[in-house]
Amino acid sequence: MNLDKLNWAILEELQKNARASFSEIGRKVGLTSPAVAERVKKMEDSGVISSYKVNLSHQKTGYQLRAVITLRAFTGRLKAFLETVKSFKEVINCYRITGNENIIMEVVLHDQVHLEKLIDRLITYGETRTHIILSNVIEDAPIKQRMGEF
Template sequence: MIDSIDNKLLAILKDNSRLSFADLGRKINLSPSAVRERVQKMEDNEVIEKYSIQINQRKLGYDIEAFILLKVFQGQLKHVIQQVATLPEVVEAHRITGSQNIHLKVLLKSQLDLQKLIDKLMNFGDTNTFLILSKI
C-alpha cells in the first residue's frame, strides 16, 4: 500500500527521476537505504513502471506537433490499431469513446510530413487534425 511518504517520493521522482537515494532522503528526512527500499517496493509492485526523459523535440528538428482524431471505417478497427503502432510519427495513441475511435499525438518535421501522414491515415477513416501551438 502507498502511504504519504511514498506519495512524496513519487512527486519528487516525477519532477526529477535522476536524484540519488541520498538526495531523495534529504528531501523527506529518510536514510538512503530506507528510500531505496521504498522505491524498490514501488517498482516491484509496478507503481513505478519506468523512468524516462523529456526531450525538446524542436531542437531535433521536429517543428510540428498535432493531435489527430480518427474515425475508423466500419470493421477496420483492429487492423488500423496494428497499423498505427508501426507509424514512427505517432508518439502516443489511444483508443477512445465518442464519435472518433482513435486519438493520436504526432510529431513531424514539416507541414509536408503532416500532409503525408494525414493522407496515409485517410485510407483508414476520417481524420480531424489539431495543431498544437504551445503547452500550457
C-alpha cells in the same frame, strides 16, 4: 500496495527528476538514503513504478510541428489501423477512446508537408481531424497524492 504520504512524496520527487539520487530525495522527504531505496524498490516490485524514461525535446531533434489527430475509423478498418499505427514513427501517443472518434493520437512532425503525408496515410483507415498544438500549458504534471481523494 498501500501508498503512504512518504511514498507519495518520493514519487513526486522521482517524477520531477528520475535521476535524482536516493540521498537527494531523502533530504527532501525526510528519510535516509537506504530508506528511500527500499521504498523505491518496493514500488518497482509492486508495479507502482513501471519504468524510467527519457523525455526528448522533439523540437531540438528536428520535429518542429506537434499535433493531435483524431480518427473515426471506417467500418471494418479499426483492427487494421490498431496494428499499423504501431509502425508510424510520428505517433508518440495513441489512445483508443469513446465518443464519435475511435482514436486520438499525439504526433510530432518536421513540417506541414510531413503532416500532409501522414494524413494521407491515415485517411485510408478513416476520417481524421487535426489540431495543431501551439503550446503545452501543463508540462508533464506529476501525479500527486491528492489523486486518491477524488
